[in-house]
Amino acid sequence: MIRSVVPFPALSCRALACRAGGRTIIEDLTLEMAPGERVALTGPSGSGKTTLLTTLAGLLPPASGRVLVGGVPLDEQPGLRSGLALVFQSYGLLSLLTAAENVEVALRAAGRPPGEAVPLAARALATLKVDRFADHLVEELSGGQQQRVAVARALALRPRVLLADEPTAEQDAGHRGLVLDELLRVADTGTTLVIATHDPEVADRCDRVVELRDVRTGA
Numbered sequence: 001m002i003r004s005v006v007p008f009p010a011l012s013c014r015a016l017a018c019r020a021g022g023r024t025i026i027e028d029l030t031l032e033m034a035p036g037e038r039v040a041l042t043g044p045s046g047s048g049k050t051t052l053l054t055t056l057a058g059l060l061p062p063a064s065g066r067v068l069v070g071g072v073p074l075d076e077q078p079g080l081r082s083g084l085a086l087v088f089q090s091y092g093l094l095s096l097l098t099a100a101e102n103v104e105v106a107l108r109a110a111g112r113p114p115g116e117a118v119p120l121a122a123r124a125l126a127t128l129k130v131d132r133f134a135d136h137l138v139e140e141l142s143g144g145q146q147q148r149v150a151v152a153r154a155l156a157l158r159p160r161v162l163l164a165d166e167p168t169a170e171q172d173a174g175h176r177g178l179v180l181d182e183l184l185r186v187a188d189t190g191t192t193l194v195i196a197t198h199d200p201e202v203a204d205r206c207d208r209v210v211e212l213r214d215v216r217t218g219a
């Protein structure tokens with residue numbers, strides 16, 4: 001007998017509610033994202049994009065509902081978080097380490113030996129055109145340079161799901177295209193990409209747009 005195989009979504013949430021500061025920010029959100037899908041997450045400032053990405057990354061527990069990775073609830077198997085990478089809106093870099101060390105530390109935490117982490121980090125920094133700052137402390141870099149290091153760190157991990165929070169917000173026109181091209185490219189290898197953005201061009205280049213509304217105002 002031939003069975004049809006329905007693959008699980010790479011990432012999904014069911015009846016998700018998120019609270020922050022004692023208020024409900026997201027309520028009753030159900031989404032499914034396929035392997036290799038590029039999803040833009042839009043909505044006004046304060047609508048909950050960062051809150052949602054942080055919850056999908058498993059860093060903020062939902063108030064109710066569930067996040068599932070490959071169909072498996074994240075709260076039941078926290079180890080699934082290792083397949084998720086988040087580019088934080090405020091970069092989330094260790095400011096007293098160099099750019100290269102920031103990427104290497106993430107690779108080491110993911111289990112790569114130093115002999116692999118060092119060249120992988122160097123390659124990722126070169127791809128994002130921040131290799132000439134590899135040995136600079138992060139606190140010496142501009143906001144746009146730090147943001148590209150944060151993108152390099154996430155890309156170097158080759159995650160199954162890459163969540164990126166306004167990853168082009170600090171970039172000039174040339175670097176904005178570079179960051180976007182490199183992020184979109186990972187979906188070709190099956191990585192699911194979710195990009196929070198206010199940039200209509202970023203949303204246009206994704207397969208699907210999910211728009212959040214501000215639950216307080218309905219806007």
Ligand SMILES: Nc1ncnc2c1ncn2[C@@H]1O[C@H](COP(=O)(O)OP(=O)(O)OP(=O)(O)O)[C@@H](O)[C@H]1O
Pocket residue numbers: 020021022025043044045046047048049050051052089
């Ligand atoms: N730790 C917190 N304490 C209190 N309120 C919070 C906290 N985190 C988020 N909020 C509130 O949750 C709401 C959603 O914030 P969030 O940062 O998720 O929005 P956003 O869509 O990412 O906005 P932006 O486009 O400006 O980045 C806002 O009203 C914010 O003030």
Ligand SMILES: [Mg+2]
Pocket residue numbers: 049050051089165
């Ligand atoms: Mg945000």
